[in-house]
Amino acid sequence: MKKGIAASKGYAIGNALIKEENSINVEKRYVKNIYKEEKRFEKALELSKKQLKEIKIKSEREIGSDKAEVFESHIMLLEDEEFAGAVKVKIKIEHINAEAALYDVVSSYIKIFNSMKDEYMKERSTDVKDVGNRILNNLAGQVFPLNEIENDKVVIVAHDLTPSDTALLDKSKVVAFVTDIGGGTSHSSIMARTLEIPAVVGTMDITDSVRNGDLLIVDGVEGTVIVNPDENIIKEYRAKMKAYNMDIDKLKSLADVETVTKSGKKVDILANIGMPQDVEQVLENGGEGIGLFRTEFLYINRTGMPSEEEQFEAYKYVVEKMEDKPVVIRTLDIGGDKKLPYLSLPEEMNPFLGYRAIRLCLDREDIFKPQLRAMLRASAFGNLRIMFPMISSVEEFLRAKDVLKQCMKELEKEGRTFNRNLKIGIMVETPAAAIEAEELSRYVDFFSIGTNDLIQYTLAADRMNEKISYLYNPMHPAVLKLIKKTIDAAHKNGKLCAMCGEMAGDESSIPVLMEYGLDEFSMSASSILRARQIIMEN
Incomplete structure (x- = not known):
């Protein structure tokens, strides 16, 4: 065993x-026909891009856009002119074959990422290696x-x-x-x-x-x-498989059932989505709303900013599909791993603690205001709520709310319809916000605890870094104290407290969060039914 x-x-x-394991033996060869070698590389590059786009589309259809986001960074690397240009320059100057030129460039990229202090950036070397191997395989005609x-x-x-x-x-x-x-x-x-x-x-x-x-x-x-x-042993496990499959069938019957605890308390289970089409899976699994609508999909893989109208149509589609169920839309969370080529963001040693999310938006009203205007306009068509990410102080929230008020005044002057009483909340994903939760709860309409970042910021442990993954512990006493403090602070001032991190859908965490009095659980659509079963049995 x-x-x-x-x-x-x-x-x-x-x-x-x-x-x-694909073991492509990359030999450096002198080539006479540089043009032909460049064309070989371009062909492999285009094939790799086509493959990844097909994989991304398939993944979005089968597992949701939020899980397929990883392929966006792979495609962006293939479309990076600097990356492709470096390979072509090597071919041209050194008169070497495409495989050798690509291998050298990929190796140099990996070396740069591995030398960085920021653990998240080190992890990007894996993406570069994966993309490099794909191109090498296509050059060699090898696939698994x-x-x-x-x-x-x-x-x-x-x-x-x-x-x-x-x-x-x-x-x-x-x-x-x-x-x-x-x-x-x-x-x-x-x-x-x-x-x-x-x-x-x-x-x-x-x-x-x-x-x-x-x-x-x-x-x-x-x-x-x-x-x-x-x-x-085979007989024993066949019995386990049968029982497990029966349990799965039982879960599917809960899709149209309200989530009520044994004591009679109603608990709402919502879903996290990354693209408008994800709504279908949410409805199929009986989601009671959208607890986190990530808006980054509108900004990535393009050469310029999305228009207000384009954003409005996307938000309106989701709000109308969910009818009167709540739809919590998070404002742009760009920075960290989600840089945009057309924004010319500064290079940072530690982007996850830097110029990102609300910090960027408050500094760039040309980005922030069109998005807020689009959200406000969409609020006329359903139960839309706005949520600001990475808030760490009351002052920061009030600055963001002030920009929202400016947008409201603009729309009023234009005669646009919107919900003037829509709820405005924040993601609690920094220890500072959790510690200041009681003060913040006097100003916001709701909290949504973003445990993915809250845990890694509290424990100084990147969850994607396998070398220290043992430190990333949702049940760490320090993390639990911050979560409990946030929920209690919200309730003290009569405000709702939700959670939209992976912890909300974790089977072992749900009973603890119920005991703490969490009002809403928001998770991937595929986790809704199991979470509903656990809550109804407690």
Whole structure:
């Protein structure tokens, strides 16, 4: 038996298919025809871009746009003229083959990222490596077609799976996957949960312990893998699979049921979305509103700012689809990992503690005001609420609210219709906001605790950094105290307190949050039914 991390729940029995690590031997060769070599590179670049766009579209359809965001950064790198230009310059000046030029450029990028102190930026080296390998594979004509597997009931065994690997898995044939490395918060693990594919990661050496064709039992509940089990163990796990599948069917019956605790308290379960089309999955799973509508999709992968009209149409679509259910729209959270090429943002040593989110918007009213105007106009069509991210003081909130009031006056002069009494809240995602929650609650209409950032800022631990992932603990006493303090402060002043981080959908955290008196839980649409079951049983 191999022990790892239970990354995606469920049970599976299938034969191992080992995904060999692509080992492309990059040899540096002198080339005479520079033009031909540049064209080879351009062709591989375009093919890579086409593949990633197809993967992104497929992922958005199957797992939601928020989970598919990782592919946006990959596409942006492929479209980066500086990156492609560096490869072409090497080909031209050194008269070397495209593979060697690409390898040198990718290696230099990785070296730069790895030398950075900021752990998040170090992680970007993985993205560069993944993109570089894709182009190299296309230059060499090598692929591992995870979406073209011949046998049924296959368990993919790999050293690691990239997000694009996971997105391409053929669910009709792949019943689970197991890896040597990885963590429960990696992009691949998140995708596996959304796709409902059992997964165990971080086994250390599964690829050395398994051969192609070995029968494997993958226990995505306990995080174990059994190699070539006997008949008794197979029988035991078939029974577990049957019980688990019956439980899943029971969950689906809760889609149209109100979330009420055993004591009779009504609790609202909302969803986090990243694009307007995500609303369909929310409604299918019985979501009682949108607790976090990320607006960054309107700004990325384009050459200029979205117009007010374009933003208005996107917000209006979601608000109308949700009818009278609440739709909480977060203002632009750009910065950190989401830089925009047309904004010319300054380079920062630690962007997650720098010029981002509300700090950027307050400084750039040319960005902020059109978005607020679009939100206000959309508020005439449903229950829209506005939420400001990264607020750390009362003064910051009042500055943001003042800009909103200016937009209201402008729209009134223009004769535009909007909801003058819409609710305005903040994300509590900095320790400062949690500590000052009682003071802040006198001014805001609601809180929404963003645990993803709150945890990493409180514990000084990047959740995406596998070397220190053990420090990222939602149940750390310091984190729980800040959450409890925030909820109590909101209730003291008669305000609603929600949560929109991953912790809101975490099965082990939900009972604790209920005990603390959290009013609304907002999570990925795929987590709604399980959360509803847990809340109704408590």
